[in-house]
Amino acid sequence: GAVVSQHPSWVICKSGTSVKIECRSLDFQATTMFWYRQFPKQSLMLMATSNEGSKATYEQGVEKDKFLINHASLTLSTLTVTSAHPEDSSFYICSAPEGAYQPQHFGDGTRLSIL
Amino acid sequence: DQQVKQNSPSLSVQEGRISILNCDYTNSMFDYFLWYKKYPAEGPTFLISISSIKDKNEDGRFTVFLNKSAKHLSLHIVPSQPGDSAVYFCAASAMGGTYKYIFGTGTRLKVLA
Numbered sequence: 001g002a003v004v005s006q007h008p009s010w011v012i013c014k015s016g017t018s019v020k021i022e023c024r025s026l027d028f029q030a031t032t033m034f035w036y037r038q039f040p041k042q043s044l045m046l047m048a049t050s051n052e053g054s055k056a057t058y059e060q061g062v063e064k065d066k067f068l069i070n071h072a073s074l075t076l077s078t079l080t081v082t083s084a085h086p087e088d089s090s091f092y093i094c095s096a097p098e099g100a101y102q103p104q105h106f107g108d109g110t111r112l113s114i115l
Numbered sequence: 116d117q118q119v120k121q122n123s124p125s126l127s128v129q130e131g132r133i134s135i136l137n138c139d140y141t142n143s144m145f146d147y148f149l150w151y152k153k154y155p156a157e158g159p160t161f162l163i164s165i166s167s168i169k170d171k172n173e174d175g176r177f178t179v180f181l182n183k184s185a186k187h188l189s190l191h192i193v194p195s196q197p198g199d200s201a202v203y204f205c206a207a208s209a210m211g212g213t214y215k216y217i218f219g220t221g222t223r224l225k226v227l228a
Contacts, residue, residue, distance in 0.1 A: 006158070034215055043204065044159070044218045093158050100211030101166050103149055106158035 003027065004096050006107025014115055015086060021079045021110045023050075023094030029074035030096035034104070035067075038091045047092075050077040084114045118142045119207050121219035129227050134192040136222050138205035141186060145207040149216070150179060150190045152201045159204060163190070166211070195226045 003026045011019050023033055031052045036044040048069050049057040056069035066088075068080040077096075081088050091111050095104040120139045128134045136150070146167040151159035165172040165179045165188070172179050178191045192199055202223050206216040 004158075032213065036218075043220045044216075046215050046217070049215055091156065095158075095216070097213045100213050101147060101164075103161040103164055104216060105161075106151075108158045109156065111156055 004094065004105040004107045006094055006110055008110060009108060010111045010113075012113045012115065013084065016083055019081045019084055019112060021081075021092055021094075021112075023077045023079070023096070023107055025075045025096045025098075025105070028096075028098050030077075030098075031074060033071065033077040033094055033096045035069065035077075035079050036093045036095065038093065038109075044093060047079075050079075052077075081112065084112070086114045088112065089114045117220070118145075119205060119217045119219040121203075121205060121222050123222050124220070125223040125225070127225045127227060128195045130197055131194045134190075134195045134199065134224055134226065136190040136192075136203050136205075136224065138188045138190075138219050139186060140188075140207050140217075142207070142209075142217075143186075144209045145217075147208045147211055148179070148181060148188050149206045149208075150177070151204045151206060152199075153204060153221070154201055162203075192224075195224075197226045197228050200224055200226050 005024045007022045033050040035047045038044045047062045050069045050071040052071040071077045093109040095106045097104045149164040150162045153159045163177045181188045202221045205219040
């Protein structure tokens with residue numbers, strides 16, 4: 001079946017560095033992908049909608065310059081956490097819809113730990 | 116403004132019995148609803164979905180019921196198994212699910228052997 005691949009699955013880095021997370025749809029094309037963030041014991045909160053060929057749409061309260069999103073092709077979206085700080089430590093998950101009235105496929109998530 | 120709510124943060128059920136997880140929503144534009152199962156540090160795993168033109172969808176041990184007038188949906192798991200123990204999220208979307216998902220707060224299900 002359709003699969004969404006997310007990479008890396010786990011990142012530990014120093015404060016101030018930038019981290020790039022990739023989300024790929026493996027056997028279908030996705031003009032739209034979604035990026036979520038989950039804090040421990042909380043729900044998945046949508047951060048932004050990634051649109052192929054145009055700018056991402058950010059949810060209220062999400063810093064555009066902090067979380068850079070690029071939808072380079074119909075199968076790849078990237079999220080870059082710029083100048084990461086400990087408060088950015090979280091679990092980041094992407095998803096992609098395959099079509100109407102079909103469940104979105106989720107990646108396995110990326111655990112980001114900023115020291 | 117929490118558009119999708121799961122009012123029970125946790126639920127314990129004996130193995131073999133029915134588990135009922137509930138979800139309420141407020142946005143009338145939602146037309147596609149889903150249930151996902153999630154383990155820590157993993158992405159959500161799709162369980163079952165329902166479109167707004169239906170009031171029931173069944174897949175094996177899982178049945179989802181939708182009450183549009185009450186803006187309420189529920190997931191029934193029968194019979195419950197210890198392997199069902201996880202956090203369950205309901206999600207709602209507009210535009211047939213191609214739009215962003217709004218997730219509920221989750222219900223932690225524990226099935227006791």
